[in-house]
Amino acid sequence: MKYHNCYSSTLYNYSRSVGCVLVLLLLVVDGAHCFDTGHHADLLRSSLQLFDFDNKAIQIMQATNWFTDLYSFGSLNPIPNLQYLHVDTLRNTDEVLCYWSHFIENSKNATITLTKQRDYFKLITLLSLTLHAVEDFYSHSNWVETHPRTGSCDCFRTDTLFYYLGNPEWDLSELPQIFTDGCDAQCSLLEERSQPWMILHGGYCSGINKDSIVRPNFQEAYTFAFVASIEWINATKSWIMEADPSGHVWETIRTFDGKEDPIQDLTAAFRVSLWTMTGVTNMGHWKGSGSGSTLRGLFFYMMWIISPNSALVNNFKVDQVDKDIVEPFLYECVPYPSSPPRIYPVDESILGPLSMVVVRTVNMHQNLKDYSRLYGVVTVGGGEKEGDDQTFIEPTQIVGIEEPYWTTMRFINMTNKKITDTIPIRYELWQENLIHANSLVNVNSNPRPYELPYSHARPLPGTLSFLFNPTTLTMFGDINGKHSDINNTYFAHGSDGYVQLYVTAFPLSRNCSNVFYNGDIGSDTPPQCENTAPFENGLPPICTPEGEKRALAEFRNSILILTLPTGVVVLTLFFGPIIHCWRKRKACFSNERKCGCCWPWVRGGNRQVALLEDFGDDF
Numbered sequence: 071m072k073y074h075n076c077y078s079s080t081l082y083n084y085s086r087s088v089g090c091v092l093v094l095l096l097l098v099v100d101g102a103h104c105f106d107t108g109h110h111a112d113l114l115r116s117s118l119q120l121f122d123f124d125n126k127a128i129q130i131m132q133a134t135n136w137f138t139d140l141y142s143f144g145s146l147n148p149i150p151n152l153q154y155l156h157v158d159t160l161r162n163t164d165e166v167l168c169y170w171s172h173f174i175e176n177s178k179n180a181t182i183t184l185t186k187q188r189d190y191f192k193l194i195t196l197l198s199l200t201l202h203a204v205e206d207f208y209s210h211s212n213w214v215e216t217h218p219r220t221g222s223c224d225c226f227r228t229d230t231l232f233y234y235l236g237n238p239e240w241d242l243s244e245l246p247q248i249f250t251d252g253c254d255a256q257c258s259l260l261e262e263r264s265q266p267w268m269i270l271h272g273g274y275c276s277g278i279n280k281d282s283i284v285r286p287n288f289q290e291a292y293t294f295a296f297v298a299s300i301e302w303i304n305a306t307k308s309w310i311m312e313a314d315p316s317g318h319v320w321e322t323i324r325t326f327d328g329k330e331d332p333i334q335d336l337t338a339a340f341r342v343s344l345w346t347m348t349g350v351t352n353m354g355h356w357k358g359s360g361s362g363s364t365l366r367g368l369f370f371y372m373m374w375i376i377s378p379n380s381a382l383v384n385n386f387k388v389d390q391v392d393k394d395i396v397e398p399f400l401y402e403c404v405p406y407p408s409s410p411p412r413i414y415p416v417d418e419s420i421l422g423p424l425s426m427v428v429v430r431t432v433n434m435h436q437n438l439k440d441y442s443r444l445y446g447v448v449t450v451g452g453g454e455k456e457g458d459d460q461t462f463i464e465p466t467q468i469v470g471i472e473e474p475y476w477t478t479m480r481f482i483n484m485t486n487k488k489i490t491d492t493i494p495i496r497y498e499l500w501q502e503n504l505i506h507a508n509s510l511v512n513v514n515s516n517p518r519p520y521e522l523p524y525s526h527a528r529p530l531p532g533t534l535s536f537l538f539n540p541t542t543l544t545m546f547g548d549i550n551g552k553h554s555d556i557n558n559t560y561f562a563h564g565s566d567g568y569v570q571l572y573v574t575a576f577p578l579s580r581n582c583s584n585v586f587y588n589g590d591i592g593s594d595t596p597p598q599c600e601n602t603a604p605f606e607n608g609l610p611p612i613c614t615p616e617g618e619k620r621a622l623a624e625f626r627n628s629i630l631i632l633t634l635p636t637g638v639v640v641l642t643l644f645f646g647p648i649i650h651c652w653r654k655r656k657a658c659f660s661n662e663r664k665c666g667c668c669w670p671w672v673r674g675g676n677r678q679v680a681l682l683e684d685f686g687d688d689f
Contacts, residue, residue: 105209106282107343108357108463109292110135113205114198115460116481117299121307127326130382131198133335136343137386138202143257150259151392154400155203157210158271159263160250166211167242168403170231173203173395174413178309180394185313191330194323195391197306203395204302205295207231207250209280210271214290216246223599225582226290226426230298232305232413233580251278263401274359275613282358283477293426293578296481305413330382341370344465354465358475361466363443366504422485424578425540427452427493429571431464431476432559434499436511436567443468443502444511446569450480451494466502481578482540492537492546497562498530499569512564518548532564540575549573 105113111132118128142152160166177200184193208214208230217227231248234240252268253260264270269278280291310320343356345367353362379387429448436442446464464476482493499511512532536547543554553560554574562569 105205105292105295106355106357107136107139107339108465109282110202110205111339112460112462112479113292113296113299114201116296117201117303119458119460120300120481120483121303122324124325124327126332127194127324129332129336130194130326130328130330131201133332133339133382134195134198134386135202136335136339137383138199140342141387147387149387149390149392151390151396152199153257153259154396155199155206155392156257157203157207157250158253158257159260159268159401160211160248161263161265161268163245163248165401165403166231166248166250169400170235172398172400172402173200174235174305176395176398176400177306180391181306181309182313183394185310185319188319190319190322190326191328191385192389192391193310193319194326195386195389196394197303197323199391199395200306201299201302204298208291208294208298210278211248211250212278213248213294214280214287216248217294219290219582219599225577225579226293227582228293228297228424228578228580230294230301232298232301236301236413260401284358284475289477289479292479297424297578301413330385331380332382334380335382338374340463341367342374345370356463357465360468361445363466366502422483425482425484426576426578427480427482427495427538427540428574428576429478429480429495429497430556430574431474431478431569431571432556433570434474434513434567435569436501437565444474445500445502446474446476446478447498447500448476448478449496450478452480452482482575484540484577487540490539491541492539495534495536495538495573497534497569497571499567512566513562513569514548515564518550532566534562534569538573538575543574545573 114132114135115128118131138152138155141147141149142156157169160169177196180196181193184196213231217229219225219227234242234245249268251271252264253271271277271279273279274282274284279285280288282288307320310323311317314320340356344354344361345363346355347353347362347364347367353359427450429450431446434444434446436444443466445466447461448464449459449461452458452460460480462478462480464474464478467474467476497513499513501509501511503509510530510532514532514534517531517535534548536545536549538545542552544552549560549562551560552558553572555572559570559572562571
């Protein structure tokens with residue numbers, strides 16, 4: 071009987087591992103349907119920092135924000151309601167207004183209820199999930215096309231949908247015709263709402279989406295999403311203060327320090343998004359295509375998937391906060407109420423004037439290695455204390471395949487900035503290695519000594535550290551002078567390679583433009599401003615015939631690389647438990663507890679401790 075129990079235990083572990091392999095395959099073929107993971111993470115940190123949220127609270131919201139995607143489309147245990155938080159298949163302005171009317175009312179009621187219950191984890195999860203929808207609206211709709219940057223190209227518009235909802239004097243019937251993307255079979259709950267005339271969400275090479283830096287109009291959509299996030303956080307704060315005038319609840323979620331550790335889930339969000347291969351032109355979903363790696367992903371997925379759920383995942387699934395947002399149902403459209411719920415815009419007197427600092431990497435190279443996998447790490451300051459830094463991880467790209475499209479965007483509060491004030495920036499170029507630790511690429515052989523504020527002192531040799539003035543667009547330090555556009559870039563040379571970049575800034579303003587455009591996407595639109603984002607007026611290289619040919623070769627190589635280890639894993643999974651248990655049968659007969667020794671490997675050990683790195687401060 072004990073031997074039977076031991077063998078049953080082994081078969082359980084075996085079946086669990088086979089299930090893990092199936093999940094791996096699903097992750098490899100599944101796609102994304104929202105702002106890429108890295109962009110969502112950056113938007114959250116940028117907006118939450120303006121409200122002085124602590125680092126751990128931000129990390130938890132970044133992780134649960136990713137769960138909105140993971141459990142919408144890419145999981146064996148999906149949470150169907152989450153599909154409704156990507157704001158797809160809204161066919162006209164009335165449906166858009168009805169959706170947001172329900173969304174605002176549901177969110178407000180849930181926020182007030184949870185505040186009275188003092189359920190802090192649910193509150194912080196609710197804020198994270200609702201911010202995901204707020205941001206996705208500008209990526210999945212034609213809002214950017216109907217609110218173009220015309221007249222002044224020196225600034226970015228900030229008149230979000232909430233701006234008009236928050237103005238009682240504004241006649242909402244005067245809004246242009248707004249709609250969101252059509253949905254294919256991937257959105258199982260919304261597919262039937264799609265109409266043949268609707269523009270599909272698409273991917274990196276087609277569709278209405280602005281999910282990644284490689285898509286046209288991404289920079290405008292990203293800016294609208296940032297401003298709307300500020301407006302939404304401010305509204306959430308007002309609802310919490312309405313239910314708790316003492317301010318205790320707001321202060322608790324702002325400094326939330328629960329028992330849930332988000333680091334392992336943030337690591338998974340980064341690695342899965344960076345390395346996932348979802349097709350020829352969708353190799354990676356951290357920030358655009360090109361970072362995918364089947365071999366790297368294989369080892370990480372196997373370790374990650376067979377591990378037990380984290381406390382954060384368990385709480386997320388048990389709490390089911392998504393139901394509070396979705397019900398009453400967001401897509402039950404009724405005539406828009408004559409007195410709609412209001413999201414009052416954040417006045418500049420609260421947060422001050424904002425500016426977007428842009429670090430655009432035009433080219434990079436590592437000596438003697440034509441096909442190195444390189445990525446950038448850019449840290450941008452912006453305040454008087456250390457916590458005001460924000461670090462951006464730009465996606466891995468293969469040197470020699472295509473030029474980098476890294477465009478780092480940091481929003482800065484300019485309230486107390488004088489014309490002579492500068493912002494510290496640190497730039498690092500790294501090589502992603504397969505076996506040993508990633509290595510720093512030296513792109514600065516002659517660092518210039520000068521005083522840097524707080525954490526921006528050069529931590530490693532070969533990095534670039536400099537000060538940037540967002541008013542005059544000039545730099546001081548390892549980079550000197552004005553290098554603020556594609557025609558005036560800076561080459562930084564080092565012992566290992568070089569990087570070519572420029573840095574510029576744009577103010578955000580309600581008065582940037584007030585033009586509406588009611589035409590269809592693809593017809594004659596007003597002149598568009600040039601962006602610092604790449605491929606604004608064309609397709610990225612991966613979408614061209616030449617790029618697709620290179621990507622197809624890379625994808626085929628990945629499939630071949632995947633086939634051998636997968637075969638070995640499957641054979642090991644099948645024969646390993648039987649052989650090992652047979653050899654250990656005496657131990658299993660004598661002590662049932664030793665059955666676990668039949669195959670310890672499948673038990674997951676200490677949850678990929680060797681692979682976990684502290685990426686929390688890099689989001």
